[in-house]
Amino acid sequence: MSAMTPAHQMFLQAFMARGLLNSKEVKDLFRKSLELNDVQVPESEEERKRQLVKFIRTISDHVSPFHLDIRKGVSEDDGTNFYCLVNNVENHITKMASDYSSSELDFFKKLVEQIVENDGAIGSTAALNIVTQDKKLTKNDAQDLLLRLENDRWIMQKEGKVSLSIRSILELDQYIQDVYPDSVKKCNVCKQICLKGQMCEDCGVKIHIHCAIRFFHRQENPRCPDQDCGAQWTHPVPSPSKSHIATSEARQAASQSSERPERQTRKRRLDA
Numbered sequence: 001m002s003a004m005t006p007a008h009q010m011f012l013q014a015f016m017a018r019g020l021l022n023s024k025e026v027k028d029l030f031r032k033s034l035e036l037n038d039v040q041v042p043e044s045e046e047e048r049k050r051q052l053v054k055f056i057r058t059i060s061d062h063v064s065p066f067h068l069d070i071r072k073g074v075s076e077d078d079g080t081n082f083y084c085l086v087n088n089v090e091n092h093i094t095k096m097a098s099d100y101s102s103s104e105l106d107f108f109k110k111l112v113e114q115i116v117e118n119d120g121a122i123g124s125t126a127a128l129n130i131v132t133q134d135k136k137l138t139k140n141d142a143q144d145l146l147l148r149l150e151n152d153r154w155i156m157q158k159e160g161k162v163s164l165s166i167r168s169i170l171e172l173d174q175y176i177q178d179v180y181p182d183s184v185k186k187c188n189v190c191k192q193i194c195l196k197g198q199m200c201e202d203c204g205v206k207i208h209i210h211c212a213i214r215f216f217h218r219q220e221n222p223r224c225p226d227q228d229c230g231a232q233w234t235h236p237v238p239s240p241s242k243s244h245i246a247t248s249e250a251r252q253a254a255s256q257s258s259e260r261p262e263r264q265t266r267k268r269r270l271d272a
Contacts, residue, residue: 002058007037012059015070015085020153020167023081030055056083064088073170076120076163076196077156079210084170092175099152103136104145108154112164112172116180120195121163169193188225189215200224202231212237 004012011033015021021029030052034041042048060070067089073082087095093109100108110130114122127146131137137145146162149155153167169176173193177184185204187194189211199206205226207215212235216222222233 001061002054004058004062005037005039007033007039008055008059008062010037011055012063015059015083020082020084023083026056026083027052071170073166073192074190074208074210075166076169076194076208076210077158079208079213082166082170084167086171093172095171096154100145100148107131107137107142107145108149111149111155111162112168112176113180115162115164116176116195117183120197121161124157124160124162127162164195169195187211198233198235198237200226200229200231201234203229205229209238 011029014029014033018025027048030048031041033039042051056070063069063085067087069086069088071084071086073084074080075082093105093112096105096108107130110133111122111127114126114130124146128139128142131139131142146155146157150157153165155168156163156165164172169192176193185194185199185206186192187197187207188205189207192208194206194208197206197208198212203224203226205224207225215225216233216237222237224231224233
């Protein structure tokens with residue numbers, strides 16, 4: 001195991017203070033941690049990526065005895081990469097007890113249930129109406145709570161819809177799979193939980209929109225990615241931007257180049 005340096009410690013302290021960072025924020029924090037500790041930043045982008053993977057793996061190795069891990073996930077909405085510091089032991093909504101009351105946690109638990117069982121999103125009115133089920137909170141309380149959950153990055157509110165954020169999906173993934181096994185599918189392309197996405201009308205395989213863009217963008221006649229199905233893909237696939245394709249292909253290449261046999265048994269270990 002590589003030793004932790006002052007640069008690693010600075011990076012970890014900043015990461016712990018924020019909990020969730022997108023890929024750009026991680027890269028910026030990596031550069032700043034090196035510069036402030038008089039460590040030379042690699043000149044080439046390829047070398048910076050390689051060093052960043054090694055850098056974060058070193059931190060993950062040192063925090064794993066404390067049941068912590070740095071996990072990588074992708075936003076279901078726009079395909080943005082995120083990194084989250086996750087507690088491997090407390091994979092339940094009760095981990096939020098220090099920040100929310102028992103009534104607020106009961107509301108959030110019911111909110112998660114509604115979102116999971118309705119293809120990843122519900123209307124804001126439906127979310128507020130959850131309070132009528134037990135009357136522990138008023139609708140004004142619920143509205144304030146939704147704003148707090150959004151500010152704490154547990155949920156997203158957009159265009160009148162409420163959905164789970166990438167933080168919830170990464171931190172509560174096992175809870176969601178254990179409690180709602182009949183409602184949750186994994187994306188056939190990236191193998192992560194897929195709440196919002198497209199589903200094959202023949203076999204029920206589900207994939208994220210951003211994965212569909214990456215998987216189908218060179219296919220004139222899209223077909224189900226499941227090898228045992230291959231049915232015509234009837235859903236419209238959004239046209240990819242050049243930046244989206246480049247990011248997706250770079251992500252896939254980096255993931256393949258960074259795989260290590262000894263890491264394969266560790267759950268959801270960081271890729272590139």
